[in-house]
Amino acid sequence: MPIVSSSMTELLRDDLDRFADEHGYTGRSEVIREACQSLLEEYRETEEAERRVVGTVTAVFGYDEPAIERRMMDIRHEFEGSIRSNSHNCLADNEGCVESFVVEASYAEVLRFIGTVRGADESVSVEYTAVPVDLIREEIAEA
Template sequence: MTVVSISMPDDLLERLDGFADEHGYTGRSEVVREAARNLLGEFDDVNLEDEELMGIVTVIFDYETTSVEEQMMHLRHEHEDLVASNFHSHVGDHYCVELFVVEGELDDISSFVGKIRATNDTLSVDYSILPISEFTHTLEAAE
């Protein structure tokens, strides 16, 4: 097996080690391998290819890190054909939540989420996607 060296903030490394201990992993490498498999498999769902999708992307960041908000707005404008709407809110004492409603194809949504995840100083990036056809069939059946 190839050995890979990565850099991460001390607090993230502590969380990683704590997670490994709490969940019975043999070490941080096992956690990182599983996380990499999960991340790479997120958009591998063949059932979503060639489907028109809708989704929500949620980003949390510290509001004192002003560059994150600017970067989110840059990405929103860069992907205006994908982002149907977005919402910004303050939560807690220092945090912001940026919520993007997206509509498009899997590759485009994947690229958008990847660019958000690559943004420095984001604390959390989460998303949910569904095929629009799933709701079209439900509406047609109800008629």
Template sequence: MQRLTITLDDETALALDAFMTARGYSNRSEAIRDLLRGPLRDAEAAREPSMPCMAVVSYIYDHRERDLGRRLVHAQHEHHGLGVATLHTHLDHDLCLEVAVLRGAVAEVQDFAQALVRERGVRFGGANLLPAPRSPAAHDHPDATAAVVVEKGTRRRG
């Protein structure tokens, strides 16, 4: 680890201390490290659009908006290779919240996330991109490899 010394004006130092208190940081170094990680990650993604990433895209929309639900589902089907999971919940009589978990190259994921959020009728939205391993680490699941044989017409309870 390297030790760095920085000088902050009083207003910025007070804002940092307020941030630390609100988030429960015990020291400035941890707070500053976390504040730097996001922009550094974003800068890396901008330099390398083929870098693999995970993303969480969330958006609120009015389900009464003409064909919006159909357009959103259609877009997700058109990009099914990026989709990992989607959560849909009703906020009230009119508004819905959807959260889509995506995996793919930064450029593709960003383009798709922006397409979802800019659909006419989407009120609020945004994406959080996180770096993903270039190739998933191999790991065994010994219990999952055991075959379960169930005879036709019988039910198995577990």
């Protein structure tokens, strides 16, 4: 197998090593391969790419991080046509910040938005959901 180098913080490297040990992986390479395969599968093009979805995207990052906050503002401007709602909240005792988005667009565009938020900074943790709009209508009609 070819060798691929990757840069990461010492904390991330240590967490990766600990995770590999605790979960029976042979080493960090195996964890990284599995994570890459999962991420690529998540973004793989499908016939669903143009299906309209509504999604929630939550990004968590450190308090008083001007570069990340500026990047979030840039992302808001870049995707303003897809963002239906956005809020920024600081956690108690300034433990961190939470940026929440509600987006509505094609599945491919929502995935592009999620990837952009994930790429804002390596310290940003991102969670999301995406639900096809037509399924929402069907569930409401059945109720």
